[in-house]
Amino acid sequence: MSGIYNSEVWTEKYRPHVFGDMVGQEEILKRVKAMVSSNNIPHLLFAGPAGVGKSTLALIVVKTLFGASWRENYLELNASDERGIDVVRQKVKDFARTKALGDVPFKVIFLDEADALTREAQQALRRTMENYTSTCRFIMSCNYSSKILDPIQSRAVVFRFQMLDKKDVKRRIDLIAEREGLMINDAAFSALYESSEGDCRRVINLLQATASISPNITVDLVNTIVSKAKPSDIKVVLDYALSGDFLNAKEKLLDIMLKESISGQDVIKAIQREIWNLAIDDELKVSLTEKIGEIEFRLVEGADEFIQLEALLAGFIRAGKGCVGGVKGGK
Numbered sequence: 001m002s003g004i005y006n007s008e009v010w011t012e013k014y015r016p017h018v019f020g021d022m023v024g025q026e027e028i029l030k031r032v033k034a035m036v037s038s039n040n041i042p043h044l045l046f047a048g049p050a051g052v053g054k055s056t057l058a059l060i061v062v063k064t065l066f067g068a069s070w071r072e073n074y075l076e077l078n079a080s081d082e083r084g085i086d087v088v089r090q091k092v093k094d095f096a097r098t099k100a101l102g103d104v105p106f107k108v109i110f111l112d113e114a115d116a117l118t119r120e121a122q123q124a125l126r127r128t129m130e131n132y133t134s135t136c137r138f139i140m141s142c143n144y145s146s147k148i149l150d151p152i153q154s155r156a157v158v159f160r161f162q163m164l165d166k167k168d169v170k171r172r173i174d175l176i177a178e179r180e181g182l183m184i185n186d187a188a189f190s191a192l193y194e195s196s197e198g199d200c201r202r203v204i205n206l207l208q209a210t211a212s213i214s215p216n217i218t219v220d221l222v223n224t225i226v227s228k229a230k231p232s233d234i235k236v237v238l239d240y241a242l243s244g245d246f247l248n249a250k251e252k253l254l255d256i257m258l259k260e261s262i263s264g265q266d267v268i269k270a271i272q273r274e275i276w277n278l279a280i281d282d283e284l285k286v287s288l289t290e291k292i293g294e295i296e297f298r299l300v301e302g303a304d305e306f307i308q309l310e311a312l313l314a315g316f317i318r319a320g321k322g323c324v325g326g327v328k329g330g331k
């Protein structure tokens, strides 16, 4: 079977519906599962980076609590979509007015991206939570719990989601690949994972985009999609720079940027990733990383990318002086 030619979005198609289908976040799953099985959950705050299962878990909680009638007992609001707290308040009021159906004595409101609400809106939200506490439970998600008012945090049980491990994301990707009839080797998976920085949604989206070209997923194919510099090309640049060959390093770098039209910032990210794969000592890795940080900052501030990248190479050459015989081979 191949889903490549239909318009389904895989992040939705493969969104887990039960606890057992989620990967990673083991501690959180265990605790939330226990709460749900008692049929009485407190308000919950899910904090953490994007694409690690916050919304997915909120939905699983609701589906497990209410079974087939979950839709009648569940309201989803996105704080960054709803204009102002008044809209939120009115929607909550309308929703909370009627009693929950079934055995569970409350309804659930999922407030996504709660950290997008202003302070004032959060004050109002807090009062709303208090007013409807007998009939409603709130599940809130946010990237940074520090942006959520203390009185809200203290009314909720806070769960801190972690970035997903590579092996956990791989389990999910292997399953999707199997169902969609894709061939994907370890290197190609690594390329997908690395360009997504632990965000499972991005990994799946990239996989789908790549699979729309060919079911045989390779590193090169992934790289054409993410339009990032190939790690092997970046490694050549770094090898030149660290062995003191400025001219060749610069030429190869220009070549990558111009031929493949890759932005300076993407090059920097690729360099940053590749540094950690080089056979150089950790101290040098750290000092190179510091230089990258500096240049990255200047690029964000709008400095000329060619000049800044040349400066980076010059810095690498100086740092590489101490590494005898330049860089030795691969990983």
Ligand SMILES: Nc1ncnc2c1ncn2[C@@H]1O[C@H](COP(=O)(O)OP(=O)(O)O)[C@@H](O)[C@H]1O
Pocket: 010, 011, 012, 014, 015, 016, 021, 022, 023, 024, 025, 049, 050, 051, 052, 053, 054, 055, 056, 057, 141, 164, 172, 200, 201, 204
């Ligand atoms: N822990 C996870 N286990 C399995 N799939 C996940 C997990 N986290 C994210 N996903 C996948 O990524 C998509 C986005 O996840 P979501 O829960 O919406 O992320 P967020 O943390 O930003 O709310 C889901 O539809 C699912 O396919």
Ligand SMILES: [Mg+2]
Pocket: 054, 055, 056, 112, 141
């Ligand atoms: Mg979400």
